[in-house]
Amino acid sequence: MHEAHLATCHDGLPAKTDDDALNGGPRVGPYRLANRVFVAPMAGVTDRPFRKLCKQLGAGHAVSEMAASNPKLWATVKSSRRIDHTGESEPKTVQIAGGDAAMLAECARFNVDRGAQIIDINMGCPAKKVCNAAAGSALLADEDLVARILDAVVAAVPVPVTLKFRTGPNRMARNALAIAAIAERSGIAMLTLHGRTRADGFNGYAEYDTIAAVKAAVRIPVVANGDIDTPERAAQVLATTGADAVMIGRAAQGRPWIFREVTHYLQHGTHRDGPTIGEVRSLLGAHLEDHYAFYGALTGLRTARKHIGWYVAALPGGALFRARINTIEDCDAQHAAVDRYLVGLGSDADLLPAKVSPEPFLEAA
Numbered sequence: 415m416h417e418a419h420l421a422t423c424h425d426g427l428p429a430k431t432d433d434d435a436l437n438g439g440p441r442v443g444p445y446r447l448a449n450r451v452f453v454a455p456m457a458g459v460t461d462r463p464f465r466k467l468c469k470q471l472g473a474g475h476a477v478s479e480m481a482a483s484n485p486k487l488w489a490t491v492k493s494s495r496r497i498d499h500t501g502e503s504e505p506k507t508v509q510i511a512g513g514d515a516a517m518l519a520e521c522a523r524f525n526v527d528r529g530a531q532i533i534d535i536n537m538g539c540p541a542k543k544v545c546n547a548a549a550g551s552a553l554l555a556d557e558d559l560v561a562r563i564l565d566a567v568v569a570a571v572p573v574p575v576t577l578k579f580r581t582g583p584n585r586m587a588r589n590a591l592a593i594a595a596i597a598e599r600s601g602i603a604m605l606t607l608h609g610r611t612r613a614d615g616f617n618g619y620a621e622y623d624t625i626a627a628v629k630a631a632v633r634i635p636v637v638a639n640g641d642i643d644t645p646e647r648a649a650q651v652l653a654t655t656g657a658d659a660v661m662i663g664r665a666a667q668g669r670p671w672i673f674r675e676v677t678h679y680l681q682h683g684t685h686r687d688g689p690t691i692g693e694v695r696s697l698l699g700a701h702l703e704d705h706y707a708f709y710g711a712l713t714g715l716r717t718a719r720k721h722i723g724w725y726v727a728a729l730p731g732g733a734l735f736r737a738r739i740n741t742i743e744d745c746d747a748q749h750a751a752v753d754r755y756l757v758g759l760g761s762d763a764d765l766l767p768a769k770v771s772p773e774p775f776l777e778a779a
């Protein structure tokens with residue numbers, strides 16, 4: 415099915431070499447992704463400013479937050495921000511979610527008309543808001559519907575379509591292998607698999623055996639996702655699953671430099687230093703200004719608070735500072751307070767202090 419589309423996308427591209435396998439990311443249609451370490455789509459987190467920052471700091475691929483499949487929602491400010499890719503590096507990838515094949519196909523077309531170069535379908539989100547409408551990972555229980563959706567979206571757009579999903583609806587019904595086979599037959603160009611079932615939510619630990627089984631069973635690239643929070647974990651997951659890339663979500667919140675740390679480790683087998691205080695002042699300062707410009711002062715001030723909270727959560731005095739930042743009602747004052755806090759941690763040339771919290775995922779979901 416849809417072989418013509420795949421053949422066109424892959425036509426004439428040279429075979430992968432050993433060097434590519436080490437440094438280059440997987441190929442998705444006509445695009446070679448920059449490396450093997452991706453930032454995960456996270457609604458309310460991976461907006462355009464944060465995606466740009468993650469890519470600047472080494473993420474090889476970024477997927478935008480979900481765009482609703484319901485056309486009535488496209489005109490809302492929230493949706494229009496989610497599909498605004500101005501200045502973003504290629505390939506611009508938009509995630510869509512929904513439970514209706516025709517509506518999703520229409521949504522995919524709408525996004526491609528507005529510049530999306532890859533469409534990613536989300537069947538991996540356990541959020542009630544999404545799953546109650548039989549979308550996200552709730553879909554996984556209905557394999558016929560999955561096939562209809564994937565066929566419809568792949569047929570609707572001339573760009574590659576990728577799929578992000580979980581290992582199944584629940585542990586008694588892990589059907590990732592069946593879904594992967596359906597996806598490959600439908601012409602899906604890459605799979606991202608989070609090693610939890612829908613029923614797991616974010617509980618317990620991700621398991622990677624199912625990801626390894628899927629990777630062994632399909633010929634399209636597979637991206638491993640779930641609980642990857644250190645360079646060592648990334649290397650281990652790549653090695654044990656054979657996946658073509660890893661995707662990092664929560665561990666990048668407030669720590670976008672994790673991407674260059676992981677890519678450095680994968681390439682050299684050694685650790686690179688974390689950022690200096692001076693560098694974080696500059697990175698975080700630029701992130702805040704980009705954030706205010708993207709959302710406007712009113713919304714920007716409020717939504718920047720959670721990012722600031724993540725940046726400082728594991729730093730000395732971070733909890734106290736975070737409480738204070740929530741009382742500041744002006745963007746300039748917020749930016750200045752963040753800068754003063756960072757200056758208080760040491761000189762610009764000092765490395766950012768190591769985490770004081772042993773738990774990286776306290777802020778999750």
Ligand SMILES: Cc1cc2nc3c(=O)[nH]c(=O)nc-3n(C[C@H](O)[C@H](O)[C@H](O)COP(=O)(O)O)c2cc1C
Nearest residue numbers: 454455456457480536608640641642662663664779
């Ligand atoms: C706040 C938050 C929002 C998320 N939103 C989405 C989303 O919009 N689409 C999606 O496919 N996954 C979403 N996810 C799931 C992540 O992409 C990822 O699969 C999950 O967090 C596991 O990866 P991690 O352990 O590296 O965080 C979200 C996760 C979090 C924590």
